[in-house]
Amino acid sequence: MPLSLAWNTRQAIGAFLALFIAVILSTAAEAEEPKTLKGVALVIGQSKYTHITPLPNPANDARDMSKLLTDLGFDGRAVTDRDASKLSRDLERFVEDAEGADIAFLYYSGHGIEAGGENYLVPVNADDASLGNASEELVSLSQVVDKLKAIVPVVIVLVDACRTNPFPATAQLKATPDSPPQPVTVSGLGAPRGAAVVEQAPAATDNLGTVIGFAAEPGRPALDGAVGGNSPYAAALLRHLSAMKGAELGSVMRMVTEEVYLSTDTRQRPWVNESLRRMLYLGVAPDEPEGEEGLINGERRQLLLTIADLPTPERMQVESIAKKGGVPMSALYGVLRALGIDNVPKDPKELEKLLEGQAETLKKMMAERAALNVDDPEIKKMAAAADRAIEQGAITVARQFLDEAVKRVEATAGAVDAAEEAVKKKRLADAAIYARRAETASLAFDYMAAASDYAKAFTLVEKWDEKLKWNYKNLEAEALNSHGYQKGENAALLKSIAVYEEILTFIPAGEKNADWAITRNNMGVAYLNLAERAGDKNQLEQAAQIFRDSLAVLTRQSDPVNWAATQNNLGNALLNLGKRQIDSKQLEEAVAAYRAVLEVRSREKTPVDWSDSQNNLGIALYTLGEREGSDTRLVEAAAAYRAGLSAISRDAESNRWGVLQNNLGNTLNVLGARKNDLPILKEAVNTFRAALEVxxxxxxxxxxxxxxxxxxxxxxxxxxxxxxxxxxxxxxxxxxxxxxxxxxxxxxxxxxxxxxxxxxxxxxxxxxxxxxxxxxxxxxxxxxxFGVYSREHAPLDWATTQLNLGNVLQTLGKLNNDPAKLDESVAAYRLALSELTVERTPMQWATAQSMMGTALESIGFGGGGVEKLKESIAAKRAALTILTKENGPLEWAQAQFNIGNSLNMIANFEKGTESYETALIAFNAALEVYTLEETPMQWAMVQNGIGDVYWGFGTRRTDKKAFETSLAQFEKAKIGYGKGGLMAWGMVNIVNKKIEIIKQALASKP
Known part of the structure; x- marks a missing residue:
């Protein structure tokens, strides 16, 4: 384990530190008594470069870091603006001073470069010529580290020198004049050669390990910070090294890493390599800020450690949404910490929705901050502290500050009743505090607490301000709606609807203004949430009507943004209704609604919203295309999905990307099946596999x-x-x-x-x-x-299942020669056709007719007689009024084949050959689709049927040539059956028997 280093008592003196060595064995851990150790530090700041770009802040960094390390108990020395010879002497002296010490701490701020896998510190007198003899004109960082490691048990080296290369872009470096040249990297330093985390094991030597930290990741530039201040890296070190009093070094360096990441808005992230074999703590630190800032700092540090452990996908979502919403990234990370990492939604789409909602709350709070008018200085102070805490991501502390502010509000509430104007001012100010606490509760996902505070704010302003009255009551309803949606509590959704109904009473009777329309729209969303969860058709219809009413007020011309949002909500309601109905009218209306939204939402200004609308449009078109048998709809749906994919990237919007890929695959699947197109079907498979990657x-x-x-x-x-x-x-x-x-x-x-x-x-x-x-x-x-699909609540799914049941019953009937199963299959088809009508679902109606015809044919073949065969042909011909070779090639060919079979059997009961001739036409039509390569089994069955027809011709006409043609067809059938499975081999045996019979017949004829 890493080394544990800590102050023992506050009475420790000078340059000595107390060391806790926690030796971790394989079975237990026990701590030894602390002993006093010596720590030395060298701090270098290089600002005044003579020949290359000066740096304004390293001198400030060095001064402040030197003070901090001295306060921590190190025997520290700070130097600034050192040329090559002085810098070398400083480092040699530091190595000498470090001999006999237990800890050596080196901090460098200035220019640094990397070439050939080596990092170099750059003296202030360096110029282009210095690169020709780097061993003399520059300072090798690894050589310094190696010397320290050889004589000091613990070495800490922090380098704030990852800035952009100050030398020409084509510069090359030679270690000595005779060494081969190496290119200088454009920016940043490189990972130290051989850097790796040492395995956890008891120390075998006096060397307990090394910590090397860079201000930025290897190969990445670091920022210098505002002139006159500190670099982001130095500022983070100064802020958090004082946390060493209670935190292990690894934790503190993670705090520093995430502090720089947040303060630079993701542009810079420090790098640290730790090879310590035991936990490392520094003890007594400079006094921490007390009061409000101390509380904020404490929670901030916990937040930084939480961020350090957060997976990359969640980080990317927070970064993206914070940037998109224009809110502090720290505050949004604080929201996640308030929720609890274990409670963060696993579904990226749910997490995105959650974060976007909280970002909106943050944005609203920031916009309202200036309008907060508080006359009590203590309350004002607490509110300001809460704002600072939220910006730092300290949500829990912010709630504490606002709790204190509310206590103050409640303690002084009775003193304002003397004058009505004073009362009004006081009530409005007090309500604002409740509202601020409600907003902060929402950030912590405590929506019920937020709803309670908004309700209290409403009571305070109810008689004083009509606009605030409406606003607070609306916010109460929104909080209840959020709780109901997030927690799955229908009671909260119903309560939010009741509050919206109450809000509508605030508006003069009959007046339909913007407030009325927005309230109604929000109420419709609550109904939609309820309906999607419970599958209640009435609530869906109610939501759709509410959205239509709102659109009468929120017009496209007067309020395009809210109009588009409401229009999209209407489309969602209509789509859900349409999916539950056999009638396609509402699906058509949903398509129209989404197309209207896309006329307002642009790909350039709102690419994500535009992509979402393309996805919704695609779903509606796909549902229509599948229901109507329209390839045109499916092609349009695929185009909509591809358009949506073109506006987003897989990395930035992985969940949306996956949804679009999935939906595109569904559309390609249906298209490929309709067209009997294997390449399209294989493209669908690849599209689904791509979706499964995210x-x-x-x-x-x-x-x-x-x-x-x-x-x-x-x-x-x-x-x-x-x-x-x-x-x-x-x-x-x-x-x-x-x-x-x-x-x-x-x-x-x-x-x-x-x-x-x-x-x-x-x-x-x-x-x-x-x-x-x-x-x-x-x-x-x-x-x-049928336990899920009932005819009453899901008629389309119920009918489709009856159709599928009929198919499997028919197959079992044929396999087992079971007439009862065949009769059951016909009964199932008739039930399916009671809902799948030619007017409402033409393709499915045609499929049911065709399959019923096949079952009737089997019944006729099994002894049911000519009438059953004629019913079969009628059903198949009915199906062919819808099925074509273009819109359903396989189904069309199957119907043609079955008609041929039935006619062939009917011909056996007739004297002439008319039915044989008609059967031959049907069989040949089937061969326009069935091929030996792609559908060998079906091709073989058709060839077998044609063989039977010519056998019939030969028998009726005593025609030797017809018998010979029949034999050729049966031989073809054997080839196709040979490519099939077990059932196909059974058919081969049947065909062989036919061949033997015909050969005997031919042998008996002259």
Whole structure:
């Protein structure tokens, strides 16, 4: 473990420090008694460079650091503006002084460069010629460190010398005049050669390790700071080295790192390499600031340590949102700390929404700060301290200050009743304090406390100021809405709606002004939140109407920003309604709403909002395209998603990027299936896999499960179009994995969708492998789904499940030669068609008609007679009024094939050959889609059907040539079946028997 160094008592004198060595063994830790050690320090500040760019602040840095180290108990010496010879002598003397010491502390502020893996300190008399003999004209940092490490147990070297290279851009350095030249880096120093953290082990020698810190990361420039002050790095050291009284050195250096990161607005982040083998503490430090500043400093340091442990993705979100919202980054990090790291949402989208809401609160507080009119100096002082604390990210301390201010408000409340004007002024000022405490409570996610304080502020201003009265009551409702949404408490949402209703009573009856419209819009959002959670159609319709009413006042011309937000809310309500209805009217209205929003939101000014609207538009178009069988809608949806992706980057907006990729994949999947286009389907698979790179199971489990389900669906589509079962097996595995996160308890509707897809994959596998167990499992899954999909509440999903159930029942009936299963399948199709009408869902209606025709055909083949076969042909021909070779090639070809089969069977009961001829036309039409390469099984079945037709011709006409053609067709069928699975090999046996019969017939004919 690292060394532990600490002051023992405040009575320690001079240059001696008390050392705590905590030796950590493999089984237990025990601390030895402290002993007195000697510490020496050298502080160097280089400002007045003669030939290269002067630096204004290093001399200030050196002065202030020297005082701090002296106060900490080091035997310190400070030097400034040293030329090469003096700087070398200073360092040699320091090495001599350090001999016999226990700690050596070197601080350097000035120019530094890196070349050939070596870092050099630059004397004030250095010029371009100095680079030709660096060993004499410059100072090697590693040589100094090595000398100190050889004689001192603990070495601390802090270098504030990572500024931009002061020499020409093409400069090269030679260690000696005879050495090969090395290019000088453009900016920053490099990591020390061999730098690595030493493994934790008991010390084997007197050397206990080294700490080397740079003001910026290797290869990155550092800032010099404002003229006359300190550099950001020196300022952070001066602020936080005093924390050594109670903090281990590693923690303090992390504080320094994050302090510089915050104070430079992410432009600079220090680097430290620590190879200490034990915990290291410095003891008694200079007196800390007391009172307000002491409290703020204490929480600030805890915040810095929290930031140091925060993962990079969360850091990027805080940085992005702070910059976008124009709020202090420290304050936004303070918000996360107030929430508690364990409570930070794992879903990036939820975290983004949370941070954006808090950034808005911060922005509002900053805007209102100047308007805060408080006449009590103590209250004013507390409010100002709270503002400083919030800017530093000390949210808890800010709440303490405002608690004190509120106590003062409450203590003096009774003294203002003497004069009405004084009362008014006092009440308004007091209300502002309650409101400020409410805002701070919101930053800590205590929305119920915020709502309570806003309610109190409302009571204070109710009789004095109409505008504030409306504002505080509205803020109370917003806090309740936030609590209800964040915590999943419907009671809070209902209460917020009640408060909005109360606000509407403030507005004169019949007057519909901006306040009325904004209040109604906010109420609509609460209804929308409720409806999305409970699936209540009535609440969705109520929300939609509220948004429409608000849009009558918040016009596009008078208030484009609020108009766009309300229009977007209307689109969301209509989209949710449309998804629950078979009728497409509301989906069309949602598309129109989103297109209108995009006329106001621009990619250039608001790229993220523009991208979100493109995504919403894509979802609405996709839903319409899937429902109507319109490729045009799907192409438009894909274009909308791609447009949205073009406006954002994966790194900055990873969650949005993942959502758009997922939605694009869904659209490509449907398009590829419609067009029977394997390249499009494979593009869909790749798109889903790209989405899963950011939608990971550990970060966003439900979104991961959703994309996994979509990936499985695309693989199923491919699996039905290629030979073998590889894609289908992978799809089934993926669906089962997805249900590990998308459970029936957590998300019943989504769970049902995954189960439906799993059943589909199992059904296809059962068909390929003649596996009755998998077909039975698929059937059981479909029947179980009716526990989620009811005809009353989800008619479209209920009908689609009936269709899928009919398909698996039909397959089982054929596999087991079970007429009862075939009858059940026809009954399921008829139920599906009771909701899937040709007017409302033409493509699904056509699919149900086609599949019902196939089942009727099997019943006819099994003894049901010609009437069943004629019903089959009627159903198939009905389907072909919608299905075309363009909009559903596979389904169209399947219908043509089944018509041919039924006509072939009917021909067996007739005397002529008319039905055979019509069947041949249908079979040949199917071959316009089915090919040996892409759909070998279906191609083989059609070839087999054509063989049967020519067999019929040969029998009826006693035509030897027809028999020979039949034999050729059966041979083709064998080739296709040979590429299939177990069921296909069974068909090969059947075809072989037909071939044998025809050959015998031919042999008996002249």
């Amino acid at each position: 939608r990971t199971r550990d970060k966003v489990p439900l979104q991961w499960g959703s994309t996994m389900t979509n990936l499985g669906g695309a693989l199923t589509q491919i699996g039905t179009r290629v030979a073998g079962t590889t894609e289908l097996e992978e799809a089934a595995k993926i669906f089962r994995e997805a249900t590990g996160e998308i459970t029936r308890e957590r998300a019943p509707v989504d769970w049902a969708a995954v189960q439906n897809n799993l059943a589909s994959a199992l059904q296809h596998l059962g068909q390929r492998n003649m596996d009755g167990k998998r077909l039975e499992e698929a059937m059981a899954i479909y029947k179980d789904l």
